Amino acid sequence: PRVFLASEDSSFYEHSGVDLIGIFRAAVKNFQAGKIVQGGSTITQQVVKSLLLSSKRTYKRKMKEAILAYKLEKHLSKDEILTIYLNQIYLGSGAYGVEAAAREYFAKHASELNLAESALLAGLPKSPGVYNPYKNPELAKIRQEYVLKQLHNQNWISKKEYETALDYDLKFEPMSDPSWKVGAYYLEEVRRWALERFGEEKTYTGGLHIYTMLNKKHQKAAEEALQEGLVASTKRRGWRGALQNLSGDEFTKFTGAQKNCKSKLQKGEWIKVVVNKVIKSGARVSFANSSAWIDVQSMHWCREIDPSKAHEEVPDIRNARKVLDKGDVVWASLARKKKEKEKIWQLSLEQKPQVQGALVSFDPRSGNVKAMVGGYSFQKSQFNRATQARRQPGSAFKPIVYSAALDNGFTPASVILDAPIVYSNQDMNSTWKPQNYEREIFGPTLLRTALVKSRNLVTIRIANEIGINKVIGRAKQLGLQSDFPRDLSVSLGSASVTLMNLSRAYSTFCRGGSYIQPRLVSKVTGPWKKEIYKSEKKSKKSLSSQTAYIINYLLQQVVQDGTGWRIKALGRPVAGKTGTSDEQKDAWFMGYAPYLLTGVYVGFDDPRTMGKYETGSRAAAPIWLDYRQEVEDSYPVQEFKRPAGIVMARVDADNGLLASSSTKNSYLLPFK
Numbered sequence: 108p109r110v111f112l113a114s115e116d117s118s119f120y121e122h123s124g125v126d127l128i129g130i131f132r133a134a135v136k137n138f139q140a141g142k143i144v145q146g147g148s149t150i151t152q153q154v155v156k157s158l159l160l161s162s163k164r165t166y167k168r169k170m171k172e173a174i175l176a177y178k179l180e181k182h183l184s185k186d187e188i189l190t191i192y193l194n195q196i197y198l199g200s201g202a203y204g205v206e207a208a209a210r211e212y213f214a215k216h217a218s219e220l221n222l223a224e225s226a227l228l229a230g231l232p233k234s235p236g237v238y239n240p241y242k243n244p245e246l247a248k249i250r251q252e253y254v255l256k257q258l259h260n261q262n263w264i265s266k267k268e269y270e271t272a273l274d275y276d277l278k279f280e281p282m283s284d285p286s287w288k289v290g291a292y293y294l295e296e297v298r299r300w301a302l303e304r305f306g307e308e309k310t311y312t313g314g315l316h317i318y319t320m321l322n323k324k325h326q327k328a329a330e331e332a333l334q335e336g337l338v339a340s341t342k343r344r345g346w347r348g349a350l351q352n353l354s355g356d357e358f359t360k361f362t363g364a365q366k367n368c369k370s371k372l373q374k375g376e377w378i379k380v381v382v383n384k385v386i387k388s389g390a391r392v393s394f395a396n397s398s399a400w401i402d403v404q405s406m407h408w409c410r411e412i413d414p415s416k417a418h419e420e421v422p423d424i425r426n427a428r429k430v431l432d433k434g435d436v437v438w439a440s441l442a443r444k445k446k447e448k449e450k451i452w453q454l455s456l457e458q459k460p461q462v463q464g465a466l467v468s469f470d471p472r473s474g475n476v477k478a479m480v481g482g483y484s485f486q487k488s489q490f491n492r493a494t495q496a497r498r499q500p501g502s503a504f505k506p507i508v509y510s511a512a513l514d515n516g517f518t519p520a521s522v523i524l525d526a527p528i529v530y531s532n533q534d535m536n537s538t539w540k541p542q543n544y545e546r547e548i549f550g551p552t553l554l555r556t557a558l559v560k561s562r563n564l565v566t567i568r569i570a571n572e573i574g575i576n577k578v579i580g581r582a583k584q585l586g587l588q589s590d591f592p593r594d595l596s597v598s599l600g601s602a603s604v605t606l607m608n609l610s611r612a613y614s615t616f617c618r619g620g621s622y623i624q625p626r627l628v629s630k631v632t633g634p635w636k637k638e639i640y641k642s643e644k645k646s647k648k649s650l651s652s653q654t655a656y657i658i659n660y661l662l663q664q665v666v667q668d669g670t671g672w673r674i675k676a677l678g679r680p681v682a683g684k685t686g687t688s689d690e691q692k693d694a695w696f697m698g699y700a701p702y703l704l705t706g707v708y709v710g711f712d713d714p715r716t717m718g719k720y721e722t723g724s725r726a727a728a729p730i731w732l733d734y735r736q737e738v739e740d741s742y743p744v745q746e747f748k749r750p751a752g753i754v755m756a757r758v759d760a761d762n763g764l765l766a767s768s769s770t771k772n773s774y775l776l777p778f779k
Contacts, residue, residue: 108189110222110229111205113257116150120185124151124176150192151176153232157195198228199235200281201486210282212240222268223275226254240279243395248277290326292481292491293319297627304640305631314634320475320626328737329466329478333707336730337483340709341460344718345421346409349435353381358434374441377457382435390431391451392439398451401439403427405455412718430456459483462717464709464727465492465606466734467625471614471704474623474644478734479607490712497589497603498710502561502670503686503695503723504582504600506616506658508570509558511581513654515573517554519661519776520756520763523565525549525557530595541567541599544687544722553763555776558661559669561685563599570598584649585612586622600686609697610706616658616682617699619750620650652750653779658682659747660777666698673728674698677735680746685723690716694726701745703738707731753777 112119118126126149148156155175179188198208208228209217220228230250231238240247252273259269297319301310309315358381380392380399389402407423409430424430431437439454460483469476481491490496512521526548530539543549543563557565570578578598579591587609589602607625615622624645631640662682665671670685674696683698693710694717707727710717717726758765760772 108193109263110225110254110258111193111232112150112189113261113263114226114229114254115153115232117257117261119150119189122149124178124180125149125173148172149176151179151188153196154188154192155179157197196232197235198231199239200241212279212281214280214282221272221275222255222264223251223272223277226258226272227251227277230254240277244279251277289323289330290321290479291485292489292493293321293326293476293479293627295485295489296479296481296491296494300627301631315639316632316636318629318631320469320477320629321479322477324741325468325477325734325738326480329468329480329734332730332733332737333464333466333480334483335733336707336726337460337462337464337709338457339729340462340464340717340721340726341458342408343412343721344462345412346406346424346430347458347461349382349431349437350379351436352432353434353436374443377438377440379436380439380454382431382433382437385427385431385433387426387428389427392437392454394439399439399454400451401427401431401454401456405442406430409456461711462709463488463492463712464707464730465496466705466707466730467493467606467610468703468705468734469610469614469625470702471617471623471699472702474614474626474646475629476625476627477703477738479627488712492708492712493606495605496708496712497605498693498708498714499600499603499688500609500695501600501686501688501693501723502563503609503684503697504598504602505558505561505566506662506684507582507585507587507612508566508578508598509554509661510585510616510650510654510658511577512554512569512573513657513779514581514651515577517569517573518778519553519555519657519774520758520778521554522551522763523554523557523568525552525562525564528564528567539596541595551762553758553760553774555661555664555774556760559664561665561670566598567595570595582612585615586647586649587612600688606695606706606708609695610704613697613699613706614704615649616655616662617701617704618646618655619652619748620655621646621648653752656747656750656753657777657779663747670722670724671696671698671728673724674732676732677739679739679744682747683728683731685728687722687724691718691721692716694721694723696723696727696731698728698731698735700742701747702742703735705731705735707734749777752779754779 116126152172155172194204197203200211202208202211205228206217208231209215209220212228213220213224227240227247230247230253237243238247238250255269255272258264259266297317301315301317305313305315378394380394382390382392384391387403389400392399392401403425406427409424410421412421438457438459440457442453442455463482465482466478466480467476468478479493481493482488528541541563544561549562552562552565575593575595575597582591587604589604591597591602611622611625626642629642630638633639659682662684663680666674666681666683671683674681674683679700681698681700683696686695686697687693692714693708695708697706699705707730709726755775755777756765757773757775759770760774766773
């Protein structure tokens, strides 16, 4: 603790929460600078700020901070306040508290740190980003020397200790610990499960060992696929602008601080850069002690997009001055490694997404969840969109409607009229005029084609004929949990569900008629390795195997001949269905083979349109495909097994009758 006291608050044990001398000293510097540049906060005030207040620098906030700090000192001892501070202070690289920071930077526990290492950590709270030793090792060393000097000036260390610590060769490496680096959303879900099952005290202090079903290969591939897919999605909506623009002293300080830093970049790695000069063909930027170039070709996506128009309908950017200005701070990635003869790095302009998403993947035979990602960044948002976000699945709900139809007189060859429909609600004095996504009318349509091409009007007619109660009843049979609207809109996926819940429902088709409960945890043992919990497979029969097989067959046609066409690139037998809610607010792709079921969701947390054509096929399916391409080699190719009680017949694509020698277009379809 003494190194943090020397760095942050040397009179901590003397003041009553507020250091008046420190505040006066900071006020003089702020007056000289003409703005707030130094806070003069004590450790107690920092605890108050981090737990109760915003970080905005205003005199009003500083006054509140001082009052609350004084009150906090009346209720807690100095040691208790210091303990809170050391356990929650942010020290960069996602590390909160000295123990996490010790593991992150030195691969040690906090109790194992020497004076030199402790001093480096104590220098981080002032600006964790600037003094991060991985990004700016030279600045971190300068800050460490300042902390050691403060310790020596306070006579808290001897001259020999001071000199030994100064000469110590710092080596930075994170502790080998996969926890929260890969699978943060997954592990947080497990933590919540443990709290619900065992209670807070036993979970945190009971010495439990919790074994999960997480597969690192799957999880890493899922996280990368989702992140890349969300970045691609945000680029299709155009450029939101620079993170900030620096001018005058701010620009000088930013570039001056960078000159003292080293730069090490890997291909594809993102880094913040500052723009030094912009010409039509690109921008000269700097980061660390390096110069770099962002060519205008990497800015092609930075157009101003009208949400009502498709991305392709807006011309590419061909003048970098329309995108960047001098002093802009932006994200960029390494386009390719610098060649020996090149003087500067070649970077590509990047943009962090605001749109969010989720991915769930589990083995439908066992229910073991291989991967789960709940958003773009767990560090930015711990809200798990795989298990906590309820969104409208759109057409991803249709297989449930069609499974009910197959049990109520329909076959894949049934012909249904695709024509305009108008429903009036006299009580609400309103009318509903549903349309197909293409805004076209297709006339008599086979049930097979209606599902494969995701035709709304046919789906509504089917739901109307078999009855809403049977549609909702089937959804509940498959384990879906929602407040189902008792109108025909339910057939188009207007009932909000979670991705995990919808994935469980889809396992019914994959498993031949019974859904399985996804499992995150395999077992839990106590401190003496005694097993106190063991997970068991839980499934429930919901459909006949014949109905499940027919849906599987038709959903394979969705991939081969319908809205899931992008998934053909996988080159394996796969069944799947896209889903898009009204105004492209939510995009889904649910896809599976007998050995692995994967669901993907994309959408804003505050539901709003993602833009024209941001459908399940365009926004969600590529994420599904990227993930599955990384893990498919772990499984042999498998076909869906045809159960007894199914016959195959070739039918005319136009009228659903048995095909003859004169039939021009036909489909081979399964029948009960």
